[in-house]
Amino acid sequence: MAKLDINIPDLTLPDGNKIPLIGYGTGTAWFKTDGNSPKDQKLIDAAKLAIKTGYTHLDGAEVYNTEEELGDAIKQSGVSRDKLFVTTKVITNIQDIPGAIDTSLKKLGLDHVDLYLIHAPFFAKGDETALQQKWAQMEEVAASGKAKSIGVSNFLKPHLDAILKTAKVRPAINQIEFHPYLQHGDLVAYHKNKDIKIAAYGPLLPITKASGGPLDPLLASLAKKYAVSPGEILLRWVIDQDIVAVTTSSKEQRLSDYLRVFTFKLTPKEVEEISDAGKDHHFRGFWNHIFDKEDRA
Numbered sequence: 001m002a003k004l005d006i007n008i009p010d011l012t013l014p015d016g017n018k019i020p021l022i023g024y025g026t027g028t029a030w031f032k033t034d035g036n037s038p039k040d041q042k043l044i045d046a047a048k049l050a051i052k053t054g055y056t057h058l059d060g061a062e063v064y065n066t067e068e069e070l071g072d073a074i075k076q077s078g079v080s081r082d083k084l085f086v087t088t089k090v091i092t093n094i095q096d097i098p099g100a101i102d103t104s105l106k107k108l109g110l111d112h113v114d115l116y117l118i119h120a121p122f123f124a125k126g127d128e129t130a131l132q133q134k135w136a137q138m139e140e141v142a143a144s145g146k147a148k149s150i151g152v153s154n155f156l157k158p159h160l161d162a163i164l165k166t167a168k169v170r171p172a173i174n175q176i177e178f179h180p181y182l183q184h185g186d187l188v189a190y191h192k193n194k195d196i197k198i199a200a201y202g203p204l205l206p207i208t209k210a211s212g213g214p215l216d217p218l219l220a221s222l223a224k225k226y227a228v229s230p231g232e233i234l235l236r237w238v239i240d241q242d243i244v245a246v247t248t249s250s251k252e253q254r255l256s257d258y259l260r261v262f263t264f265k266l267t268p269k270e271v272e273e274i275s276d277a278g279k280d281h282h283f284r285g286f287w288n289h290i291f292d293k294e295d296r297a
């Protein structure tokens with residue numbers, strides 16, 4: 001399939017760096033539970049295909065055990081490093097963040113990542129000092145140049161409040177599960193207020209794992225109006241709120257279709273209608289062992 005002639009727009013992070021508004025994920029479907037298992041050639045090929053299709057923002061994490069595959073794909077893609085935006089995250093080796101970034105960079109075959117995230121705050125079990133100490137180590141990683149930007153993932157207000165009390169460098173972004181069926185109350189407004197950007201993972205969950213909900217008819221009618229798929233409407237709903245969408249697919253057609261989101265825009269009223277319809281239903285696809293079933297935080 002030919003590369004679409006689409007320029008993926010960026011979002012400017014609070015530190016001035018720019019992040020492409022759509023990212024290709026190497027977790028979920030690609031996740032390997034055993035770090036010693038052989039390299040997954042299918043992922044190398046899929047990530048190369050994503051880059052060839054036009055994706056420049058690539059999302060990884062040490063816990064996915066797929067950094068080597070991502071590194072191989074980057075190397076084999078022939079695209080120059082400065083044209084790519086690479087994210088990875090720390091959680092398995094959270095006790096030793098300086099060691100963890102070195103290991104991740106070695107696996108990725110890179111000398112720096114564009115974005116380094118604390119994958120989740122739950123290790124701290126509510127201990128503010130533990131979160132603050134880990135954030136200070138993230139600041140050291142940024143100072144060393146091994147990560148251009150630093151941020152967090154799955155942080156809620158109390159976790160962000162804790163690190164902001166002592167942060168010298170504020171988190172540039174928080175990567176959270178975000179879709180119409182999980183809007184987290186006023187968490188988006190909080191981020192705007194604190195000047196922290198958001199990246200949304202699981203943006204397609206309302207049609208992949210939670211289909212049959214109240215959004216279906218609205219997604220279908222908007223998809224018809226814009227001559228796209230319901231998935232593209234969901235990605236656009238995220239992007240129209242200045243939120244980065246992180247998705248993934250092994251399918252060339254879908255990868256290509258999802259880049260069409262940059263050829264149309266929802267009206268503010270349509271964004272609001274999707275938000276309103278989504279609020280009638282609750283679905284969380286990840287970290288369910290941490291949250292109660294009805295917890296919408």
Ligand SMILES: NC(=O)c1ccc[n+]([C@@H]2O[C@H](COP(=O)([O-])OP(=O)(O)OC[C@H]3O[C@@H](n4cnc5c(N)ncnc54)[C@H](OP(=O)(O)O)[C@@H]3O)[C@@H](O)[C@H]2O)c1
Nearest residue numbers: 025026027028029059201202203204205246247248249250
């Ligand atoms: N920070 C965190 O805690 C965290 C947690 C989860 C994920 N993530 C990141 O976010 C990335 C994306 O996560 P996600 O999997 O939740 O993304 P998603 O965008 O919600 O879903 C992507 C999945 O849905 C399938 N899919 C795509 N379009 C579809 C359609 N129209 N109908 C049916 N299935 C469809 C894809 O499979 P096909 O291959 O069949 O297209 C793929 O497995 C991950 O790879 C990871 O990098 C981060």
